[in-house]
Amino acid sequence: MGQQAFFGLDVGTSSTKAVLVRPDGSVLGTRTREHAVERGPGGAVGMDPGIWWEEFRELYAALAAEHGAEVLGIGVSGMGPCAAVADLDDAPIAPAALYGIDHRAREEVARLSEELGEERLLAERDSLLTSQAAGPKLAWFAARHPERFDAGVRLYMPSSWIVRRLTGEYVLDRHSASQCTPLYDAARQEWDPEMAQRIAPGVRLPRLGWSTEVCGTTRERPDLPELRAGIPVIFGSIDAWAEQESVGATGADELFLMYGTTLFLIANSPRRVRHPSMWGTTGTRPGTHNLAGGLATSGALTDWFRSLSGVEDYAELTDDAARVGPGAGGLLALPYFAGERTPLQDPDARGVVAGLTLEHGRGHLYRALLEATAFAVRHNVEVMEDAGASVGTLVCAGGGVRSDLWPRIVSDVTGLRQVVRRNTVGASYGDAFMVAEALGAVERLDDWNPVERVIEPEPLPLYDDLYQDYRRLYEATAEIQHRLSAVQHRKGENA
Template identity: 50%
Template sequence: MTAAAPRAGLLLGIDIGTSSAKGVLVRPDGTLVARAQREHTTSTPGPGRFEHDAEGVWWADFRSLARELLAELPAGEPLAGVGVSGIGPCLLPVDERNGPLRPAILYGIDTRAGAELAEQNERYGPDAIIARCGAPLTSQAVGPKLAWLRRHEPTVFEATRRWYMASSYLVHRLTGRYVLDHHSASQCTPLYDLAARTWITERCEEIAPGVEWPELVRPADVVGTVTRQAQERTGIPAGTPPVVAGTVDAWAEAAGVGVADPGDLMLMYGTTMFLVGIVERPLTSPHLWGTAGAFDGTYCLAAGMATSGAVTGWLRDLTGASYERLTGEADRLPPGAEGLVMLPYFAGERTPIFDPDARGLVHGLTLRHGRGHLYRAALEATAYGVRHNLAAMREAGATAERLVAVGGGARTLWTRIVSDVTGRAQHLPRHTIGAAYGDAFLAAVGAGLAVPGDIAHWNPTVEVVTPDGAAAAVYDELYAVYLDLYPATREAAHVLAARQHADGARQDV
């Protein structure tokens, strides 16, 4: 019997980010037909705590975006596939009816599970965790978050039967399936074996007894079709377009900009900065995350800063000036912001220092400095953090030969500063619109309308940002200051963080 030809039509991709959700409609050749966006808020119920309402944010934004984009579907052209992604790793506990029991606990920016993290390090051994799981145990990991839930919210934990991340929750709402992709699972330290590509059953049962674990699949695997109930809520036709498993947003975005071969590295400019480097074999480092890749048989070294665009947003809100005005003022200043260096650890820091109690710092302030100086210092702080993470990747054995810049900060002063500080060129693809485009590409692969190599035609490089050699000496000097500032102020930052935690706990009472 001859196999049926892949169903022609358009691909729907929707991504749930930290501060917004984005969606696209794309043709099987990569042509962008329509795009839409929804802003949402992240709840911060206490210091170091970041949460999302799964129904009010994840599912509500998906439904709204799907309906808006379907209205742009050309007459007579069906949907050929649906792809989703979202922030991760997250923890959303649900009951036996798959109803959320509390807001989802977000990824590494949520640092509440510090005590549980230390206990699991003691229980399983830091080196053994890295060797088996590919990454050190940090605030990013799901294991300590589950233990925190069991200890601090026992009633919720006792009712918990399953748990989801943003992408897997959307897939469940669309198809009824309970699955998780291998990449997302590889960020569930210490519960996933990276080499064996399977759950570590004995640890799962020890840390979260009585909880059912999702079936493991690949991001581009078709896991089902839209149910009749989901059609009523989203407008997507039931039973026709295949739905793929999806993955964490950064990896979907990497897939959508062609970061797929060893030596490729993506810089994702957003609320947080994320780096995804492709390596030919599993590599480990105590300063980075080793993970499974988006496509079968691929591996990554990844890095993530807890804040980047979040700091520029804080400065915008604090000063009342628009991004355009702040960028213009910063652009008129020389490299180095006239002697300011910022540590961007406003929500602690993830890689490469893994310190949830690190804190933001502006060093060198004088009365002559203004908001433009602070804004430029914030952009430069992100660039110093990128340089610090690239150095950690080199030390781990990864070679980042081609840097691809994506996200809302691409094609701006921010990108130029990062190239100047790092001394590295950055390739800008035609589309830098976020993970939703990668979701559509994964859907095309799952539907049989594309293969991974087709992304070069979907999203070619259209611009290369090159470093300004004249700025190198200034940035080399100030990068050394940046590296010195954290160890010099770490103990003081920890004292202040402890007071903040205590003050926050009193406010919660």
């Protein structure tokens, strides 16, 4: 047997990443498997749950073979909240509905919001119903597959789907459950069975636990001979919260910023915090609560531009944007290329680039897109602070921190210092940390993943002015954006 290690795996929107981490926190090995979502009419964005287990199996086998590691514990996370519905034999009835980028359940969101009342939802569930909530998507499936629900169905997310196959346990962590609005009672931190049967009769809800708790141990799997029986497995969580754990952004005045396919923000609080345009959630650990927000695009936007411009290496675009300097040569963008989540909660918002001239090049455009996401972060932070969250420091992770430019722009726009730790592998690293902590192998994240650098803000009056214009630009163009979105939906339905 080779080196001892903890195994973490995260199922993302565009790829699944696995990591082996030594007991001292150093990375033994990583592997990634790319995949694609399925896009359908009505704003549906889905994925076959079978992909999640298949990629776990392949990545675990590959890393085990490459390093010959003795795996001490397993942690899993995934994009979410998702709604994967399976029958009682765990056969999916359809591709899973993904998180806030999936807009299929608009009618269910509107109907349930009216029936339950927004005041009640905010008071009892800590969030209003939006495209982010898993509850309306479960109702959407129930309306289209009533006979399957009558026979009984289970609700899964990527992490719980894999945990089921590893351990045989049908479980879900409390944080993920708290994003299944309105099925979860935020005060009791338990399911509301009556609400579940009202929304999706026949659904059998999983046992709940904390993300950092062991929920079971592995069983022998003929399709994965490299997996020995008896390895402890934790409940796991949604990717952004696992990534928050990976960099220790759990302090009361810290805000976690995840630069991924979408950009996600998590503020921490010892008490429940609510705002109608944000998501109030239960944390990963007892006694923790969050106010969360998320952009609909960030890495997806930069990848779109890189592909469109025919550039292979992001470093080339980053150098171009750095030479342009603050203000992008007088360009101002709205990053709503896939609608927008918080705080607008506007799935029909669309991207805008204002100020274009024949003198502008790709560096100007790329910088304008980076600055647009920074303005969106500032908008979210302001709303969080208005709701009572305390934000003093940003702690970041994700692919966007590989260079200093994007985090530097965010710090300058928001006026907040930004902490970057040594390992920014992401959620899979957080999964490995959580299971190592659960088994008593590590006490503090600082021992695993120390701070590498701190980005101090250099506030610019130009950014203050552009931020105000950014806010006004949406207000001035929202009606046009919505009309264009309607045209796009009609085109999609006729395709």
